[in-house]
Ligand SMILES: Nc1nc2c(ncn2[C@@H]2O[C@H](COP(=O)(O)OP(=O)(O)OP(=O)(O)O)[C@@H](O)[C@H]2O)c(=O)[nH]1
């Protein structure tokens with residue numbers, strides 16, 4: 001049967017054995033044998049109805065009365081058989097539908113579970129990304145805090161030193177003139193002559209020293225405009241020169257720096273950030289050279305600038321220790337450093353790259369362990 | 383959906399009495415069995431009950447013959463109203479051609495009416511039937527009980543629905559049972575005539591359809 005409600009046939013209601021047995025029983029009750037069949041056997045057969053449906057035909061029997069009575073009895077029996085059938089079929093239908101529904105729900109559940117898993121993966125990825133951003137920001141914050149305090153210190157020192165070094169310089173020059181004038185009025189003796197020459201030398205040396213101090217102060221001033229937010233016209237050559245002076249100061253002027261500086265046009269930029277970037281890269285180079293000194297002897301840093309099409313190229317190259325290959329993928333990671341954070345050296349490749357990108361440029365680093373490192377900065381001319 | 387077998391020119395329609403538990407669905411069917419005297423009427427099958435509550439369903443087949451020889455059958459089913467028999471309700475409801483929703487008029491049963499109606503909407507959707515186009519009548523039963531929700535209130539509440547006006551009934555006394563059935567037959571006829579051209583092809587007009595299927599066996603007795 002297709003549906004529980006489809007009208008049952010005699011086949012649905014009785015098996016062949018049951019039908020045979022029913023025929024036997026009915027025949028025993030009647031004077032002549034009786035046969036219940038699915039199809040009409042002859043004109044004297046009477047229909048057996050169930051639910052307005054003719055389910056079978058009854059023939060035989062001694063007379064019409066017997067046939068009618070037997071048919072009525074069969075119809076009566078069929079009712080109970082059919083009730084059971086209907087209930088069983090309905091139960092079957094309902095159970096199947098329930099099971100199908102359960103399977104649908106299960107599928108839906110699986111689908112939604114997959115969706116949630118995907119969502120959770122995406123979430124994890126987002127969290128990871130955010131963590132990276134936070135770490136980087138933290139690093140930059142640290143860097144900028146460091147820069148700011150260094151900058152403030154430098155600004156303070158520069159300011160304090162600038163005035164006295166100014167009058168020290170000019171006073172020394174005046175003093176040297178006075179010594180000259182005084183010397184002309186004194187009687188000529190060998191002792192006095194030596195003394196005067198010595199005096200003059202002392203003053204000249206002091207004037208040199210004072211002008212070096214003035215130079216350092218002026219370099220420091222380049223770095224002291226740390227909070228200056230706006231872009232201005234920058235002279236890259238002078239920024240690089242200041243940075244080289246400062247690095248030299250840290251290394252007692254013992255670094256061998258080869259300068260190949262070309263004539264460069266001014267570009268728009270953030271002077272203190274660029275200066276800090278050059279300083280960081282030079283400090284890295286100096287550190288690399290020093291690290292390799294015991295193996296290779298004193299090293300060399302090449303600083304080269306050139307104009308190429310519409311951009312300025314700055315190359316800072318050293319023949320120091322280089323960066324091991326397995327560390328290279330990590331060198332731009334916010335927290336990666338082969339040296340302790342805040343030690344004041346070897347920091348800030350990330351900041352350097354971000355600064356260069358902030359200027360619309362590129363930073364490219366090539367390094368081979370034991371051979372050296374070359375950093376190429378490209379800044380657009382604008 | 384009507385089940386038409388062209389071979390024996392037989393059209394079987396299915397009407398389901400739906401509603402909350404104990405609202406009087408089985409009583410409606412029993413009264414129809416007693417009161418109706420259609421051209422053809424089969425046995426009322428009260429399938430299985432426990433404490434008078436339907437466990438599977440009840441079924442009453444009635445029928446008539448068209449002038450074309452069309453063998454038109456109407457099978458009237460009740461569903462079990464108790465909440466736990468939902469899968470049975472769904473199985474009985476599937477392929478229905480019409481629905482009689484039997485609600486209980488007692489104030490305490492109004493929530494159950496609403497829940498059962500929601501369940502009907504849900505199950506119709508599940509078996510792929512559209513409540514907006516399915517011929518349906520809503521009956522409020524047990525009007526004989528004192529303190530039932532007043533008819534104007536019910537009529538107003540349902541006024542905006544496609545099932546307005548409601549039919550009031552007291553199935554226990556046989557009141558409104560045939561009226562309800564006739565409203566349904568009218569709505570059912572529209573849909574079936576559209577598809578099977580009962581009037582043109584089989585000589586069954588709306589009046590004949592309703593009258594011949596809902597003929598009252600007690601017309602004279604009731605008049606006396
Ligand atoms: N007073 C009163 N009682 C009624 C009426 N109709 C039905 N009842 C009674 O309500 C009870 C439940 O009636 P049923 O017809 O079995 O209810 P049902 O909707 O088939 O219930 P389920 O099979 O459980 O879904 C019976 O005791 C009926 O006698 C009515 O019009 N008035």
Ligand SMILES: [Mg+2]
Pocket residue numbers: 407408409434435436460461462463
């Ligand atoms: Mg019932």
